[in-house]
Amino acid sequence: MAPSTSSGVTLNINGEKYTLSVDHRTTLLDALRERLDLTGTKKGCDQGQCGACTVLLDGRRVVSCLQFAVAAEGREITTIEGVADGDRLHPVQQAFLDLDGYQCGYCTPGQICSAVAMLQEHAAGWPSAVTEDVRPEAGPPPLTTDEIRERMSGNLCRCAAYVSIVDAVAKAATPLEGEAVA
Numbered sequence: 001m002a003p004s005t006s007s008g009v010t011l012n013i014n015g016e017k018y019t020l021s022v023d024h025r026t027t028l029l030d031a032l033r034e035r036l037d038l039t040g041t042k043k044g045c046d047q048g049q050c051g052a053c054t055v056l057l058d059g060r061r062v063v064s065c066l067q068f069a070v071a072a073e074g075r076e077i078t079t080i081e082g083v084a085d086g087d088r089l090h091p092v093q094q095a096f097l098d099l100d101g102y103q104c105g106y107c108t109p110g111q112i113c114s115a116v117a118m119l120q121e122h123a124a125g126w127p128s129a130v131t132e133d134v135r136p137e138a139g140p141p142p143l144t145t146d147e148i149r150e151r152m153s154g155n156l157c158r159c160a161a162y163v164s165i166v167d168a169v170a171k172a173a174t175p176l177e178g179e180a181v182a
């Protein structure tokens with residue numbers, strides 16, 4: 001008998017459990033969009049280069065086009081639909097609105113998910129490629145424009161709304177500095 005090419009999987013997305021059968025080759029991105037109607041997560045390149053499909057897996061940002069859905073079982077998945085706290089927008093979402101951190105908006109869900117995790121990484125003291133003092137005791141570096149640009153460099157914006165995106169991330173940073181990644 002030929003081995004099965006699909007499996008039942010239960011995905012924990014935004015605090016809800018979804019059980020479905022997926023082909024083993026189904027990406028998390030396609031499961032979200034095509035099977036679960038969670039279309040806030042966007043498909044840009046489908047090969048890990050644009051960041052449009054960014055979601056959080058156990059609080060860390062990943063490109064969902066490079067994750068198999070079956071491998072996401074047992075993980076906490078957060079998509080753009082789950083970033084807000086009920087009717088209260090996440091500070092990153094609010095800052096993008098306040099400062100027009102978008103034009104067409106296609107990259108925006110990925111930008112916001114990425115920024116949410118990036119600010120937690122920064123608050124936890126993770127260095128970036130442009131951090132000058134990488135000693136752990138130095139603590140988080142100042143969140144300069146260069147730091148934000150480097151840390152968000154995996155998220156492309158074809159409208160080139162980068163100036164406003166950087167401003168929005170900087171604005172959102174202050175109230176989030178207390179949250180740390182595990």
Ligand code: FES
Nearest residue numbers: 044045046051065
């Ligand atoms: S669609 Fe996943 S990185 Fe571009």
Ligand code: FES
Nearest residue numbers: 103105157158159
């Ligand atoms: S706002 Fe259009 S791609 Fe970024």
